[in-house]
Amino acid sequence: MISVLMIAAGQVWAAYGKFPPPVAPYSTKSLNTARVKMPIIFPLIGGNNYSDDFNAHRSGHRHTGIDIKAPKMTAIVAPFKGTFGNKVHSFWIYGDYGWKCLGTHLNDDTPGTNDGKNNFDFMFAPNLNFGDHVEAGQLIGYVGNSGDATGPHLHFEMYSPVGIRDPYPSLQHAMHISSPSRIIRNLNEKPEHKEERYEVCKRNWIHLGGSFYGILLAKQYDTGRVITVKHPSFVTFSFAQDLVEKLDIDSWPTNRPASIYFRREGEKVVVTKVVPPDN
Ligand SMILES: [Zn+2]
Numbered sequence: 001m002i003s004v005l006m007i008a009a010g011q012v013w014a015a016y017g018k019f020p021p022p023v024a025p026y027s028t029k030s031l032n033t034a035r036v037k038m039p040i041i042f043p044l045i046g047g048n049n050y051s052d053d054f055n056a057h058r059s060g061h062r063h064t065g066i067d068i069k070a071p072k073m074t075a076i077v078a079p080f081k082g083t084f085g086n087k088v089h090s091f092w093i094y095g096d097y098g099w100k101c102l103g104t105h106l107n108d109d110t111p112g113t114n115d116g117k118n119n120f121d122f123m124f125a126p127n128l129n130f131g132d133h134v135e136a137g138q139l140i141g142y143v144g145n146s147g148d149a150t151g152p153h154l155h156f157e158m159y160s161p162v163g164i165r166d167p168y169p170s171l172q173h174a175m176h177i178s179s180p181s182r183i184i185r186n187l188n189e190k191p192e193h194k195e196e197r198y199e200v201c202k203r204n205w206i207h208l209g210g211s212f213y214g215i216l217l218a219k220q221y222d223t224g225r226v227i228t229v230k231h232p233s234f235v236t237f238s239f240a241q242d243l244v245e246k247l248d249i250d251s252w253p254t255n256r257p258a259s260i261y262f263r264r265e266g267e268k269v270v271v272t273k274v275v276p277p278d279n
Pocket of ligand 1: 063065156
């Protein structure tokens with residue numbers, strides 16, 4: 001029996017490689033309530049409210065994080081830089097400086113519904129892969145009420161290098177940002193005069209007619225100014241046939257953005273250049 005359990009545990013670890021999710025203690029015993037403060041970016045953008053409900057009694061255990069209430073689809077950002085991991089409805093970050101965090105109940109519904117369809121484009125940022133390095137403030141995903149949540153909120157846990165800690169003091173002193181960090185490739189390859197650039201992750205693509213459908217990550221204007229998205233936004237482009245022949249769009253990964261440069265000519269959008277995603 002013991003050997004069976006050990007194999008099962010080994011499989012769990014193998015599935016998450018070097019970055020298994022941090023596991024909170026599940027017991028009625030009091031958690032460590034030391035008021036340790038870690039400099040972080042507040043994990044949500046926009047209106048929210050929370051109180052210090054860390055260590056609160058729940059049926060059969062203590063509450064192991066802080067519940068930050070916010071409307072569904074509120075953007076969640078990385079509180080600090082580190083390595084990203086996720087499984088359905090939850091994410092965690094192994095911070096470069098030894099702390100970890102975990103957030104759960106991410107959105108699993110089509111916006112405006114309660115359908116539980118689990119479309120990842122409404123749960124996580126379109127460009128995230130397990131094991132990616134994320135920057136502080138980078139878009140991670142969206143608030144929801146998945147799992148056993150009674151209303152939309154982010155259940156947020158923090159771990160010092162020696163164990164779980166109350167996130168409240170860090171949240172109280174956190175830096176609030178108004179849009180996600182400017183994650184854009186080749187920032188210097190800005191659009192030319194009157195051009196715009198969209199960073200777009202492929203979602204669908206029809207070779208005949210060059211119809212490209214994707215999800216927006218960031219925009220850049222000819223001034224160099226970058227705007228990052230904080231809500232899922234789908235875009236379509238028509239690529240000219242000579243461009244289609246040069247680009248092997250079938251092979252593009254869906255979680256890395258392509259750069260699409262274009263001009264607006266009246267009502268028309270004319271694609272001028274496309275830089276394929278990094279693999
Ligand atoms: Zn909670």
